[in-house]
Amino acid sequence: MDPTTFVLFGATGDLAKRKIYPALYNLFVRGKLPQPFSVIGLGRREWSDEFFRASVEQSLRKFSRSEANDAGLLHRFLQAFRYSVLDIGREEDYRKLLELVERREAELRMPPNRLFYLSVGPEYFETIAANIQSSGLGSANGWKRLVIEKPFGHDLASARELNRKLSESFAEEEIYRIDHYLGKPVVQRLESLQQANPVIQAMWTNRYISNVQITAAESVGVEERAGYYDHVGALRDMFQNHMLQLLMMTAIHLPHESSPEKVRFKKKRVMEALLPVLKEDVRLSVVRGQYAAGSIGGKPVVGYTSEPGIAPDSANDTFIAARLLIENNDWRGVPFYIRTGKRMKEKSTRIVVEFKEPVKQAATGKENGIAPNLLVIEIGPDESIKLRLNTKDAGPDGGFKPVQVELFESPKDSPEAYENLIGDALNGNATFFAHWDEVELSWQWVQPVLDAFAENLVPLHKYEAGSYGPAESAALLAQDGNCWWFDQEEPQSKSESEKGERYAYHANY
Ligand SMILES: NC(=O)C1=CN([C@@H]2O[C@H](COP(=O)(O)OP(=O)(O)OC[C@H]3O[C@@H](n4cnc5c(N)ncnc54)[C@H](OP(=O)(O)O)[C@@H]3O)[C@@H](O)[C@H]2O)C=CC1
Numbered sequence: 061m062d063p064t065t066f067v068l069f070g071a072t073g074d075l076a077k078r079k080i081y082p083a084l085y086n087l088f089v090r091g092k093l094p095q096p097f098s099v100i101g102l103g104r105r106e107w108s109d110e111f112f113r114a115s116v117e118q119s120l121r122k123f124s125r126s127e128a129n130d131a132g133l134l135h136r137f138l139q140a141f142r143y144s145v146l147d148i149g150r151e152e153d154y155r156k157l158l159e160l161v162e163r164r165e166a167e168l169r170m171p172p173n174r175l176f177y178l179s180v181g182p183e184y185f186e187t188i189a190a191n192i193q194s195s196g197l198g199s200a201n202g203w204k205r206l207v208i209e210k211p212f213g214h215d216l217a218s219a220r221e222l223n224r225k226l227s228e229s230f231a232e233e234e235i236y237r238i239d240h241y242l243g244k245p246v247v248q249r250l251e252s253l254q255q256a257n258p259v260i261q262a263m264w265t266n267r268y269i270s271n272v273q274i275t276a277a278e279s280v281g282v283e284e285r286a287g288y289y290d291h292v293g294a295l296r297d298m299f300q301n302h303m304l305q306l307l308m309m310t311a312i313h314l315p316h317e318s319s320p321e322k323v324r325f326k327k328k329r330v331m332e333a334l335l336p337v338l339k340e341d342v343r344l345s346v347v348r349g350q351y352a353a354g355s356i357g358g359k360p361v362v363g364y365t366s367e368p369g370i371a372p373d374s375a376n377d378t379f380i381a382a383r384l385l386i387e388n389n390d391w392r393g394v395p396f397y398i399r400t401g402k403r404m405k406e407k408s409t410r411i412v413v414e415f416k417e418p419v420k421q422a423a424t425g426k427e428n429g430i431a432p433n434l435l436v437i438e439i440g441p442d443e444s445i446k447l448r449l450n451t452k453d454a455g456p457d458g459g460f461k462p463v464q465v466e467l468f469e470s471p472k473d474s475p476e477a478y479e480n481l482i483g484d485a486l487n488g489n490a491t492f493f494a495h496w497d498e499v500e501l502s503w504q505w506v507q508p509v510l511d512a513f514a515e516n517l518v519p520l521h522k523y524e525a526g527s528y529g530p531a532e533s534a535a536l537l538a539q540d541g542n543c544w545w546f547d548q549e550e551p552q553s554k555s556e557s558e559k560g561e562r563y564a565y566h567a568n569y
């Protein structure tokens with residue numbers, strides 16, 4: 061790994077404390093930081109180097125998974141940290157920054173490889189990128205990389221404009237767009253799941269797969285982010301980025317030998333094949349919801365419009381469910397159902413691949429207990445990949461029962477998403493960052509949905525906090541004869557007898 065200067069805009073902010081410093085420390089503890097390594101933190105606050113280091117140390121004690129009480133280790137880690145006051149709009153501050161960066165590079169005898177991490181609001185991205193270029197920070201004789209946080213644009217037009225501006229200062233291969241779902245350990249394993257298992261690879265088509273369900277349910281509400289969330293909603297906050305990335309990662313087919321370029325090319329192909337939805341038809345395949353009062357874990361919680369900072373008449377979406385279709389030879393006819401929402405029954409991010417049921421038809425006689433084979437990919441908070449198969453009890457009257465094959469269970473110290481992603485960015489590996497093509501194609505799919513919401517063409521369904529979302533979400537799948545797996549409520553599709561079977565299967569789970 062090349063010696064690197066890590067220039068952090070927003071070093072005094074929440075994300076830096078909660079995610080970035082713990083990730084850097086974990087990388088350091090695992091011996092995965094480059095040597096030498098220099099960190100320059102930036103913010104408007106008039107902090108000294110010592111105050112900055114104390115603040116980083118405090119955040120490690122609070123948020124790091126690695127023990128931060130080895131004084132020697134901590135001291136060596138913090139040695140790398142310097143702070144400089146910088147107002148994003150003030151050009152002279154960038155010149156001062158350049159002097160500091162160069163001084164540290166000389167002290168540490170390191171080449172000018174610079175990673176600029178923008179942990180600030182998106183309204184600052186363009187200005188920072190332009191100032192990096194004009195100040196000379198970005199034109200030294202080493203590499204430069206720009207890591208940016210979401211959101212990338214507010215809609216298709218603003219995303220395109222932002223990309224145009226950034227590309228005046230950074231080439232596409234220098235831009236690392238963070239989508240922290242791509243850093244989650246299980247998501248990073250999807251690639252090798254196919255590559256290492258020809259059986260799964262062979263079955264990864266519409267010939268064997270009935271439908272795919274991608275859920276990111278959260279039990280938290282809007283928390284302290286009313287100002288941000290009420291302008292964004294579940295569609296922009298989760299669906300346009302994380303959920304569509306999960307769809308791409310699930311739908312790609314990878315050759316045995318894959319490279320970052322191949323992965324991204326295949327993801328782009330998936331997005332290009334996604335059947336566009338017309339604004340007038342959005343309501344047929346998209347369900348929009350907003351939580352009402354209810355209870356979570358036995359405690360009463362208020363509805364969205366009673367949350368502090370939310371307008372009492374807000375029509376913002378806190379829940380989305382959608383059916384998407386991929387028009388290519390591999391996936392034609394296989395619905396991909398996606399749902400995400402706040403204040404749902406439990407925190408759970410998972411992908412369920414439901415296989416078709418030829419097995420069921422082939423099994424003669426008793427069908428009692430038979431359920432479709434499933435591949436269940438738990439992304440968080442549990443991390444595992446399990447394949448559910450059916451087996452038959454011995455003896456003439458034996459019924460079928462599900463068994464599960466564990467393909468992956470996360471080790472206790474599996475790295476956190478930010479650790480994976482920052483490590484990759486330092487290594488120059490862009491596989492798990494969102495390429496502009498993917499971002500643009502995602503916004504392209506989402507734009508008619510945004511338009512339909514804005515024109516109120518899609519009803520806003522209230523759902524009780526602590527539920528699995530509005531009933532219309534289950535009805536969306538029921539139209540195709542499907543139901544969401546692992547919801548504890550009774551599935552609302554298929555015949556009564558099949559419901560019974562599925563219920564039994566859930567109970568056995
Ligand atoms: N917090 C989170 O969990 C997540 C955040 N994000 C994204 O990360 C980014 C940062 O979020 P977060 O840390 O929560 O935000 P905060 O509001 O906590 O921090 C903002 C940071 O930006 C700095 N800043 C703001 N204005 C200026 C300015 N004019 N000049 C210099 N520095 C400035 C602040 O420094 P100072 O006050 O010292 O000037 C502060 O360090 C946002 O884009 C957010 O959307 C993404 C995912 C999750």
Ligand SMILES: O=C1O[C@H](COP(=O)(O)O)[C@@H](O)[C@H](O)[C@H]1O
Pocket residue numbers: 276278297298409440
């Ligand atoms: O990006 C975001 O993600 C979180 C959920 O992330 P997870 O890793 O806990 O699943 C979400 O709460 C937040 O609203 C959104 O901005």
